[in-house]
Amino acid sequence: MRRFFRLLLLAGIAYAVWKRLAGRVPDETAVVSFADGSSVALESGSPDFERLAALARSALWS
Amino acid sequence: VLASAWMDVATALADLTELSSQVRRVVVIGADDAVLGAAPEGTDADSLARAALDVVSASAQLRSDGDVSRVEVSLEEGALFVLREGGRIIAATTGPRPTAHLVAYDLRTALDAIATEPAPAPKKPRATRTRKKADPPVETGDGDE
Numbered sequence A: 001m002r003r004f005f006r007l008l009l010l011a012g013i014a015y016a017v018w019k020r021l022a023g024r025v026p027d028e029t030a031v032v033s034f035a036d037g038s039s040v041a042l043e044s045g046s047p048d049f050e051r052l053a054a055l056a057r058s059a060l061w062s
Numbered sequence B: 001v002l003a004s005a006w007m008d009v010a011t012a013l014a015d016l017t018e019l020s021s022q023v024r025r026v027v028v029i030g031a032d033d034a035v036l037g038a039a040p041e042g043t044d045a046d047s048l049a050r051a052a053l054d055v056v057s058a059s060a061q062l063r064s065d066g067d068v069s070r071v072e073v074s075l076e077e078g079a080l081f082v083l084r085e086g087g088r089i090i091a092a093t094t095g096p097r098p099t100a101h102l103v104a105y106d107l108r109t110a111l112d113a114i115a116t117e118p119a120p121a122p123k124k125p126r127a128t129r130t131r132k133k134a135d136p137p138v139e140t141g142d143g144d145e
Helices: A002-024 A047-062 B011-017 B044-061 B098-115
Strands: A030-035 A039-042 B022-027 B036-038 B068-075 B078-085 B089-096
Touching: A002 B044, A002 B089, A030 A047, A039 A047, A047 B044, A047 B068, A047 B078, A047 B089, B011 B022, B011 B036, B011 B098, B022 B044, B022 B098, B044 B068, B044 B078, B044 B089, B078 B098, B089 B098
Parallel strands: none
Antiparallel strands: A030 A039, A030 B068, B022 B036, B022 B089, B068 B078, B078 B089
8 A cells, every 4th residue: 555655656746747847848939931941940038039929919819 | 632723812711721720810912912812701811911921021130131931930829820932921820739830731732722823724626627538448358269
């Protein structure tokens, strides 16, 4: 029985760690591709990203 | 299927919204920045087009030779896709966490279908009257051997 609870505790800790790590993955991204095949990924929080995000929000809510 | 033949904007967008369940609203903009079409019905095409053009303009400023071909902005509340090809732009909104490459593929296919000019109908060969030659005499095989 004690072994079972220990396993349950470990599973719970693993789940909590996974949730915390998954939460770090940014949900908001912006990628701009150019005609020459190159692309730029803008980090969430950067001024360029925020500018595009504001425009995208206006499109989403229009 | 879409790219196989030229189709008008309304048909291409109707097909797109039917095939791609992730696309919520879509607009096509011509080379002169005029709205060519939008779907579904009731979409504020002008607002969506203005936002798409502003996104392209802002993205172009990221590089000096910024010939933007595609922009994806993914937010918590949804995503905006803008694709540019041959002077035309197609922009679409989706819900949160879309399958980006599938949406982009569907949008490009729709844009290609609209951009492809109809192939000229093949000319029918002119009917010429030819006098039928008289049938050769049929040998009956009754000849002496």
